[in-house]
Amino acid sequence: MTIGKIIDGKAFAATLRDKVADGVAGFVEATGRKPGLAVVLVGEDPASSVYVRSKGKMTVAVGMESFEFKRPDSIGEEDLLDLIEELNQDERVDGILVQLPLPKHIDEAAVIGAIDPAKDVDGFHVVNSGLLATGQEALVPCTPLGCIMLLKDELGDLSGLEAVVVGRSNIVGKPMAQLLLAESATVTIAHSRTRDLASVVHRADIVVAAVGRAEMVKGEWIKPGATVIDVGINRIADGEDGKSRIVGDVATAEALAHVRAITPVPGGVGPMTIAVLLRNTLVAAHARAGLAKPADL
Numbered sequence: 001m002t003i004g005k006i007i008d009g010k011a012f013a014a015t016l017r018d019k020v021a022d023g024v025a026g027f028v029e030a031t032g033r034k035p036g037l038a039v040v041l042v043g044e045d046p047a048s049s050v051y052v053r054s055k056g057k058m059t060v061a062v063g064m065e066s067f068e069f070k071r072p073d074s075i076g077e078e079d080l081l082d083l084i085e086e087l088n089q090d091e092r093v094d095g096i097l098v099q100l101p102l103p104k105h106i107d108e109a110a111v112i113g114a115i116d117p118a119k120d121v122d123g124f125h126v127v128n129s130g131l132l133a134t135g136q137e138a139l140v141p142c143t144p145l146g147c148i149m150l151l152k153d154e155l156g157d158l159s160g161l162e163a164v165v166v167g168r169s170n171i172v173g174k175p176m177a178q179l180l181l182a183e184s185a186t187v188t189i190a191h192s193r194t195r196d197l198a199s200v201v202h203r204a205d206i207v208v209a210a211v212g213r214a215e216m217v218k219g220e221w222i223k224p225g226a227t228v229i230d231v232g233i234n235r236i237a238d239g240e241d242g243k244s245r246i247v248g249d250v251a252t253a254e255a256l257a258h259v260r261a262i263t264p265v266p267g268g269v270g271p272m273t274i275a276v277l278l279r280n281t282l283v284a285a286h287a288r289a290g291l292a293k294p295a296d297l
């Protein structure tokens with residue numbers, strides 16, 4: 001039995017961050033200032049705090065300015081909107097990321113809608129999703145763009161390939177489908193109501209799993225030779241010592257016997273998300289400064 005390739009997202013992300021760092025150096029030379037990324041974290045969720053800290057470190061490591069804003073769970077929507085407006089007006093800030101999810105009493109759509117689309121490095125604003133959907137230049141959500149980069153690196157031209165995206169979120173599933181469509185793949189979006197998910201997935205040359213359910217996509221669902229991108233990051237109890245570990249949305253060990261290539265969890269899509277965030281911040285900085293973005297980004 002042949003074993004598929006494990007796509008090294010961690011290494012690809014490191015290479016991308018190196019390119020971003022080169023681009024940052026050019027930007028500083030051209031403008032006399034560093035690109036800036038503002039990250040807003042509401043509440044105390046420990047996983048979110050760890051993640052925000054590592055983003056801040058990587059932002060500084062590529063030569064950008066990092067601004068972090070922590071606010072308590074109890075913050076009112078008006079106060080959060082005021083902070084966004086301040087960041088919209090701040091010339092040092094090229095990118096604004098509001099860590100999701102937000103507390104229930106805050107309307108996420110209202111907060112995302114308040115971000116200047118030119119600074120929306122998550123690509124979640126309806127202006128950016130509309131631009132993407134109509135094939136215009138946009139800031140594109142980081143996770144799906146990272147997935148496309150890995151797919152093109154592995155497969156080259158995606159044109160005519162059968163792609164199945166499992167999951168229909170605004171953050172991953174929908175923009176992923178738009179990006180695959182823009183690459184001329186044949187695209188299906190499957191979700192929790194899809195009948196006979198196994199046979200839908202079995203048609204696919206490209207499977208993107210983004211449902212948030214641990215190891216939900218089984219190995220025998222995968223068509224032999226398909227390429228699988230696993231977006232899931234699920235923390236599960238490990239049985240033995242009560243410790244937890246992270247698994248994806250795909251049963252990776254089973255799938256390896258069927259795939260051409262697959263992204264691991266951890267070390268696959270996750271690191272790409274952060275590298276693309278830095279890339280998007282650099283792209284936003286260039287656009288705001290009236291400069292063309294570096295060609296290799």
Ligand SMILES: Nc1nc(=O)c2c([nH]1)NC[C@@H]1CN(c3ccc(C(=O)N[C@@H](CCC(=O)O)C(=O)O)cc3)C=[N+]21
Binds near residue numbers: 098142246267272274
């Ligand atoms: N506005 C907004 N934008 C986001 O992009 C966003 C967000 N909110 N809220 C939270 C999620 C989560 N997220 C991750 C990104 C990278 C890893 C990552 O690098 N994971 C590593 C390590 C995993 C681990 O060990 O914990 C890996 O997969 O290898 C994880 C999670 C971005 N998010």
Ligand SMILES: [Mg+2]
Binds near residue numbers: 102104105106107108
């Ligand atoms: Mg809410």
